Amino acid sequence: MIPVLLSLFSTMALLAAAVSTFRACARSSSTYEGREAWQRALAHWVGAVLVTVVTVAVGTRLPAAGDADRQSSVSLPWRAIGLVAGGLVVAVVMGVVLAVSVRASRRRQARRRRAQQAERAVQERIDSVVTRHDAVLEEFGAHLVDFLSALECPALNDPSIGETERFDRARIDADDARITVRHGQDEHLVAAYHEAVAELEVSWRIARDHAGRLGTSYLEPAVSRRLAKATDLVAVVRGGATEHERALAYQRVRRLVGTSVRVPQLAVLAIEHLVRPALPAGGPGDSGAREPGKGHRAAEDSLATAEPR
Structure with missing residues (x-):
């Protein structure tokens, strides 16, 4: 009777280990709960292996310790137990492989989603910087077609004025950075374009305000x-x-x-x-x-x- 109970207990332990393994595979191994799940699964497998070893040891020693009547009365279906254990092992292995494949597929999809989100974020940042860049160019373009503005604020067209020269240099740098970022959306290129446009905005405000205050007073x-x-x-x-x-x-x-x-x-x-x-x-x-x-x-x-x- 004891070997039968041990065999049933061994089968239940193998089933519990298999269930724990499936649950551990369903969780992320990088989280605290995932690590605990894998520890429980390992403990269940250790217990199942120990129970199986004890069952096999008891089953092999009972026929030698008793007589023929006892041997005939206590005969365990070792072949059936072995088939069940082997089937459980195969099922566990296949389940682990399937779970690993599913997790790998989910990770690839997550990486793809993160990459797409990162690309969208970079593109939105570029679009925002382009909008700011165009706003400055529109203001400067309005000055370029205004004859009266050229007479009232001549310093804005005079590259010998330090503020105007700084704006001209910033405008060229921003245009170059915009062309560069079109051919590659690298983070460094986007950051360089952002810095160039920020300098363009600051230099434009400084040059415009300085030319407005100066007027024609710096001329003869x-x-x-x-x-x-x-x-x-x-x-x-x-x-x-x-x-x-x-x-x-x-x-x-x-x-x-x-x-x-x-x-x-x-x-x-x-x-x-x-x-x-x-x-x-x-x-x-x-x-x-x-x-x-x-x-x-x-x-x-x-x-x-x-x-x-």
């Missing part, structure tokens, strides 16, 4: 006076009553400005677009060409009233 007094006259005439260029008035005002603006300050080419093209129809000398159908004295005299009179003394 005669140049400042000419630019002040040209600034007043720009209003006539933009809103003159006739084409000839606007064209004559623009010609006087060009003579006043001359080469005293640097005016962006985009600003020149933008203001010339307003007076381009009237800039030529006039064709056969131009009434101003047929009576030039009358049109120009009226324009000069209006300009004389608009120009400060």
Whole structure:
């Protein structure tokens, strides 16, 4: 009777060890609960092996210690027990292999999700920096096409001014970093682009505010006076009553400005677009060409009233 109980206990111990192994495989081995689960599974396997060894030892010694009647009365199905134990071992091995495969697949999927999340985070960071970069370029572009801004804040177009030179250098560095980050989204490249745009924002605010405070005061007094006259005439260029008035005002603006300050080419093209129809000398159908004295005299009179003394 004792060997039968031992064999049943051994079978139950093997089943308990198998269940503990499945539970340990289902948990992450890096956590505290996972480590405890593997320790319990190991303890169950040690106990199952010990019970199985004791059962086998008792079964092999009982026939030699008793007589033939006892040997015939106590005969254990060792073959069946061995088949059950072998089946359990095979099931446990297959379960462990399956659990390891499932865990490996889950880890690969988790790594893939983390990589995708990291790529999305990097792309969102790049998009944010690009938005800030474009905002500065839009503000600077608005200045480049504004002829009046070039007259009122000439320091913003003068590379000899330290603040302007710093902004120009930061703008070039930011453009280079933007091109570089397009070809590779490495963390170092993204960080370098972020730093370049941060420097661009700071240098732009400093250069813009400094040019606004400085105005034309750093120029010679005669140049400042000419630019002040040209600034007043720009209003006539933009809103003159006739084409000839606007064209004559623009010609006087060009003579006043001359080469005293640097005016962006985009600003020149933008203001010339307003007076381009009237800039030529006039064709056969131009009434101003047929009576030039009358049109120009009226324009000069209006300009004389608009120009400060």
